[in-house]
Amino acid sequence: MTSASAYDGIIIGAGQHGLILGSYLAKAGLRVLLVERRLGYGGGLSTEERTLPGFYHNLHSINHFSISSTPWFKDLDLAAKMRYIVPRYEFAQPHADGSALVFSRDLDETAANIARFSASDAKTFREWNIKAEEMTKKIFLKERFAPPLSEADRAEVLGRSALGSEFLELTKKQPLDAVNELFENEYVKVLFLFKLSLFGTVLHEALNTGSPVGSLIRAFDLATGYELAQGGSWNLARSLMETFIASGGEFRNQTQVERIVVEGNRATGVELADGTVIKARQFVASTIDVYQTFEKMVGREQLPAETREKVANHKYTPWTLFGLHLALADAPRYRAGAFDPHVDTALKYNIGSETIASLLEAHDQVEQKKVPSNAQFGAGALSVLDPLQAPPGKHTAYAWQVVPYDIDSDPDAIDGVRDQLQESILEKWREYAPNMTPDNVLGSYTYTAKEYTQEITNMRYGDIFMGALTSDQVMYNHFGYRTAIDGLYMAGSPCHPNGAITGGAGYIGAGVIASDLGITPWWTPMDARSELEGLE
Template sequence: MTSANSYDGIIIGAGQHGLILGSYLAKAGLKILLLERRLTYGGGLSTEERTLPGFYHNLHSINHFSISTTPWFKDLGLSAKMRYIVPRYEFAQPHSDGSALVFSRDLDETAANIGRFSANDAKTFREWNIKAEEMTKNIFLKERFAPPLSETERAEMLGKSVLGSEFLELTKKQPLDAVNELFENEYVKVLFLFKLSLFGTVLHEALNTGSPVGSLIRAFDLATGYELAEGGSWNLARSLMETFIANGGEFRNQTQVERVIVEGNRATGVELPDGTVLKARQFVASTIDVYQTFEKMVGREQLPAAVQQKVAQHKFTPWTLFGLHLALDEAPKYRSGAFDPNVDSALKYNVGSETIASLLEAHDQVEQKLVPTKAQFGAGALSVLDPRQAPPGKHTAYAWQVVPYDIEGNPDAIDGVRDGLADAILSKWREYAPNMTPDNVLGSYTYTAKEYTQELTNMRYGDIFMGALTSDQVMYNHFGYRTSIDGLYMAGSPCHPNGAITGGAGYIGAGVIASDLGIDPWWTPMDARAELEGLA
């Protein structure tokens, strides 16, 4: 059957995963239709002028983990369409006593900075960094872009090598215990845990449980880290869309999918609210969330009992982000600059949390559906590293603080604390950067789960990852690329390697679908089994 409404494959959702999946399969010669409910595309790759003209704010994704080295970034030739900035200083933590701890990409520099607080901690970090760099390069990044092996096979393969065995042991460690065992200085401990939490874990659970992903090693490596999309995160989305269209893909925005059509337990297309049917000859792929895919578009009654239960038990992160986005006359200037001048040049900051107890207190309060009583937040001033994100001589900055989705059980309660929380954040910021005064703030915008769940409906309950990154939902326990319905695939954040900007599920999904359709891929899909077999 060939018609204007008939395609080889239909992809639901034009976020990072849908764009990557579509680009690969369109280039493989398939007729691909990419559907998006919204006017725009890119999902969490959002850069907008929400304060004043010329000030560009990344409302969702800001820091992209080693994107320019991913297989899909290279395969799709994206370096010809955009540039990533790799900052020398990735993390900084100013302290109320005027000191600061700054992590550089350079081992000697970082060890020296840690050594200003503890010679023993500097020595420990140097020893662990050597292991972590090897584990990240040869295990973590390889598994990140390949379908995960079963728990048994993975353990068997990793156990054959010294490096693999050490990695497995590390995945069993509780981060809080590990940090307390390894380090003696409180500032050092806090920044390590802060770095780990920003990697994409639920902090409270990350502190007290191990993770099969092995994300604990990210607290120790330096060479592989976060990058900044020049001009704003949306430029990655733009580059991917240009690639998708150039490869022959078709994009339709403002197109809501009412249901996935299932005939004889096979997905054969989708139906729109006005009754229009779009046929899929070979597959339908969802890159959105579990709830909308299976509860709304497929219907629970068409799923086996085990899948119904898995959908019903899908867990979400217990916190959301309160974002304060600022247009500034000048960038934050930290008092700690006298201690370490590089504190003003970092990508990411831990502001206001100087003890493990304070971190735990904030997250305990959030779990009790309370706004943290003390402002402590992640922050950054991206225009310092990328002047394109603000007018000449001006700057942008942001602060992200964790808050409950439904304060005291009410999702609308955020409106009653919005202004007070913004003021508290700025007041706390001024304690560390005295120039963060009201007259330095040219414009401000608060962005909370109340807003972003309306714009991005797949972030159910304010969950920016579209599923809690707990051990029972990651790696070999992820939601899966193939579903119980023939021809229906999942290729979004509920799938390995899960939420945040990785592109992994779209990339892996392309290989899975190509294999099922008998298509010889024009790329070389990552094979975890082959990669792990090569470990020494």
């Protein structure tokens, strides 16, 4: 066993959270080492040429929720290193009858589009939009970047105001029940549910359960929404790495952490696969998943009974993604463009899901470890909005369909249906966009849980969130930044605000660690209590 020089802190994992956490603490004057098992960095911020040269495909993260408005994006001055594109048309849903429902950032435009299907639903949406915009701005986004209050404290603070009380009531509603209560038109209901989900097949967590996060309001707001990293999602990772290095941090890739060294119930460093021990004077922070951190790197025998139980009971999503990435001669042109020309320029599409019954059927089939019998998927053609992602005059497109991790209980079964799935997606796509013919497809690449769990081992069982977004694992029930081992922190997707590209856990974790180390932060960490106490 050999030893290397010591650092103030060691961060495991160079994804979004590790890069943000490292940037804050390095800029605070700490000597920080960021280690990454893989050759590259960025985690789910991945942009690669997997079909043909010059066609850039975002294999994981594509649509980033209001990133340019986050406190960490502003604190780290990332706007000087990259640009976010804010599409005017965020969601579109073409229909087999040639019509389409399109959501714009503009309230009047969106209400007018809804009114083409139901005047009553348009009126309802206007009323709810006013409340949702205020709740998003004053509650949802504030809680997203602060350590969550306890359930009792949160209820007490939010309960002091009319807005907060109404928000709490909203968190108890099941999205499926809510849309059925509020809206009459099936197309309207389905697109609202699609907006609440991520990938086209509405997920169980988003459909049948309330959530303390209050994500139901995302169905109604317009001002806050998804953005697109110009040139590809990896440009956010690049900008963060440049910031980390400029702040004095040190990065080591191809560095496999075999063990987190624990002495006297305190994390004191890491041991690498080659036996090298690197000392950490003040902290070790994991931004990877629960299983690798505690079962493999710490070891169950070093955990107290409560933590062992928590790790053993950590739940994962019961679905994975089948990703189809395309290099195209021409972007998809929808028949519904004659009904609404803006359908061709939206960021995200709901393809093939036109009824709640079809959503429920697909959900049931995935739960039964079956591939949905009818193709229905989320899709997009990013090069329409960002020409940098394809050669001049050419285009990229993607489709994401939800499938089981182990079809018929066999994780390798995806190989036997891969070609069939690709063709069923393209066939369904052609029903809505007739130009999606074989001669328009210059190249294709499929990316499934079989591949991405090998490349990004955090995504155990194909879970891209590294933990199911169920009510017992979010907000005040999240995994926690501090652990039962002194000096060991969690600051990744198992922690609030959980999975997807938020940067939240890295940002919040920086404040938690700085506070524990007695470091005066150079930034102003967000505090949920002070933010919510001012509500009226």
